[in-house]
Amino acid sequence: MAGLKGGLLAMRIGIFLVLLVWTLSKFINPSQGSGIMDKYFGIAGVGTAVVVALGVLELVLILAFVSGSFKRISYGGVLLVHGVSTLVTIPAMVTDPFGHMLFFAALPMLAACYTLYRLRDHDTLLTLERPAPLATA
Numbered sequence: 001m002a003g004l005k006g007g008l009l010a011m012r013i014g015i016f017l018v019l020l021v022w023t024l025s026k027f028i029n030p031s032q033g034s035g036i037m038d039k040y041f042g043i044a045g046v047g048t049a050v051v052v053a054l055g056v057l058e059l060v061l062i063l064a065f066v067s068g069s070f071k072r073i074s075y076g077g078v079l080l081v082h083g084v085s086t087l088v089t090i091p092a093m094v095t096d097p098f099g100h101m102l103f104f105a106a107l108p109m110l111a112a113c114y115t116l117y118r119l120r121d122h123d124t125l126l127t128l129e130r131p132a133p134l135a136t137a
Contacts, residue, residue, distance in 0.1 A: 001027025001122075008123040011112050015078065016066040018109060023062060026055030040088040071120040079113040086110050 026033045033051035037043045058081065064074035087104040093103050116123060 004119075004122055005125040008116060008119055011123040012023065012068070012123060013046055014064055015082075015109065015112060019058070019065075019078065021061045025060065028049050030055070040085075040092075041117060048096050057077045059128060067129075069129050071123070071127075071129060075113075075117045075120045079110075079117045081105070082110055082113050095122070 030048035032053040033047045034048060034056070037046040037051070061074060061077045061081070064070050065078045086109075089100065089103045089106065092100045097104075
């Protein structure tokens with residue numbers, strides 16, 4: 001079980017680091033976030049204040065996630081955020097796969113987010129939340 005716990009911790013930290021860079025970019029270069037919202041989500045005219053506000057919400061989410069707090073909500077939120085951001089890039093991956101090769105890296109990360117969500121009750125190494133009792137069936 002120690003190997004599983006260590007693997008889940010590594011997965012949680014790795015996912016957090018990727019999302020942290022994306023979150024920090026919302027504060028450092030919010031106009032880039034506006035451009036992403038327009039190009040990939042089809043939402044034009046998103047102001048930088050909205051992007052920064054989304055960055056604040058995302059930062060709270062990923063801090064809860066990396067600390068292992070509120071697992072159903074934080075792990076599920078990370079899965080949802082990354083899932084949506086991956087889904088909106090699928091048209092670009094289909095129409096120009098070699099021009100968007102880095103988008104394909106989102107797919108194994110999405111699988112990792114899903115796996116961590118499913119195994120969240122086993123992810124107890126270095127978490128703030130008290131481990132839930134596990135069914136032994």
